[in-house]
Amino acid sequence: MIVRKVTITVMKKRRSIIYIVICLAVCLIPFVGMTFARTDSTTENRRMAKLPHITEEGRVNVGYLSELGLWFEDHFAFRPYMVMADSLIQSKVFKVSNMDTVLVGRDGWLYYTSTLSDYLGTDVMTEKSAWNAAHNLYLTSEMVKDRGGVFLLTVAPNKNTLYGEHMPYYDSKIVNTTGNMELLEAEMEGFDITYADLFEVFENEQETLYLKRDSHWNNKGAVLAYNRLLDELTFDHETYETVPAIREKNEYGDLNKMLYPIDFEPEWNYEYQKDDAYTYVTDTESVEDAFIETANESAGSSLLMFRDSFGNTLLPLMANTFGRAYFSKAVPYNVEDYVDSYHPEYVIVEKVERNIADFADAPPIMTGPLVEINDDIQGNGDTHKASDGLNIGECEYDADYWLFSGRLEELKEKGSVVYVRILTSDGQSHCYEAFTTTDGAYDNGYMLYVAKDNIVSGDVAVQVLAKTGGTIELVAEESFNTGLIGP
16 A cells, blocks of 8 residues: 555656656747747737847946847747747637737637727827817828829728727727717818728728738729729729739738738738739839839829828839829828929828827928918017927938927917927028927927028027917027037
8 A cells, every 4th residue: 555655656756747847848949949940030010129239339238138038039939830829729719819919800800909999989089189180281281282293191991990890899898989080080171181081982882892811901992992092183094993803812911920920821812914014113122111113104194102001002003003103101201302302293191090190290291381470479488488388409300301399388279370480690581380299198289390401500590489369479489500409
C-alpha cells in the first residue's frame, strides 16, 4: 500500500515536471525563435514598433525598456501563427475579436472598431463643431473657385451605417440616431458647397456593395460612387454599364488580414473587363502611396483628388477618365500648393464618414481669403494677450507658411468668425479670414495659414478681430519679427 502511494506520488511529480517543462518550452519559443523566425511584417493597419536604442542624441533613453517591450510584442517569433490561433478561438468560439481594431459581427461580417462611435451615436460633434467643419470646407471651396477650378465634396459611408444589421450585440446600446454626418449636412446647407451624397445612392441599392470582411466597398460599389461624383460634376464619362464584370472569389479584406494574419479567407468581388488607358507618372508602388500622379493621352481635363483608403478603388476609374490626375492622402490637405502647382480643373475631396471631424480640427494648408473690413471695430485687444488668444509660429507641415492660431471666447457661438489683420513695417496691411476649429473639448479655436511670401520680412503687427453677429471686436494683438521665429 505504501509502495503504491509512493509510486502515485512519483508519477504526479513527473507529470508536474513534464507540465512545467512544456509550459517553459512554449514560453521560450517566442524568445528562442527570434534568431531565425522574427516577425518583421504585419497585416494590421498600423506601423510596427522600431527597435529602440539605449542612447538617443547623446542622451540615455529613459523609455528604453518600455519601448523594447513594445518592439518585442510586435516582433516575437511566430507571432502571426499565435495571433491566428487566438483569433480563431476568440471569434469562432466566443464570437468576439482579439484585435482592438476589428469587430466580429454576425454571419461572418467584420467591422472596423473606429466606426463604433458613429454607429452608437456617441462622441458626436457639437453643432458648433459641425459648423466649423462646414465653414472650413466653404473657405476651401471658395479658394478653388477663385483659381478657376470646380470643387466637390463627398463622404464615403461607414460600412455599419449601410449594413448595420450584421453588427454584433451593440444595437441596444445606440444612444443617438443623429450622427456627425447628419449634423454636417445640416450645417452645409448654409454654405455654397457642392456635395455628392453617397449615402442616398448606396441606400437605394438592393445589392450589398461593401465587402463582408473588409472595411470598404467592393468594385461595383466603387463604380457606383464614381458615377455619382462625375454626374454631380456633369462630366461626360464611361459609366461601366456595358462593361462586363466577372465575379471572382479572390478578394482578401483588410479586416480579415488583421484578424487572421495567416489563413486569409477570400470573398467575392467584381473585376471589370476594361484595359487601363492611364500610366503612372510618379514612381508608384501601389494605390496606397501618399501621392500619385497619372497621365492618360486619350482623355482631357485635369483632376486633383484628396482621398483616403476608399479612394484606392476610385483611383483607376478617375485615372482612366482624366488626362492628368493627382491623388493625395496627406492630412492636412496642402490645397494651395497643389492647386497652384498643377492648376486642376476639378478638385474632389473624399473622406470616410468616421473621419469627417478632421474638417473641423485639421483644416487644409492654404492662405486664408483676403477680406476688407469697413465696419467700426470695438475693443483694444488687451483682453486676450494670453497665449491661448494668439499663437504665432511656422506651420509644422509646410515651412513656407506662417500659422496664426488660438482659442477665443468670442467664437463660442455658431456663425462667429475670425479675421487676422497683418500690418508690416513698410506700411502694408492685409486682412484674412481664418478657419474656425475644434480641438478636443474646445470648439472655439481658429487657425490661419499665410504663405511667407505674402509677408515682408522684419517686424510685423498682428491683430485678431472677432465678428459675432454684426459686431467686429479687436480681441488680441501681438508683434513679432519674421526673422526671429523658426521651427
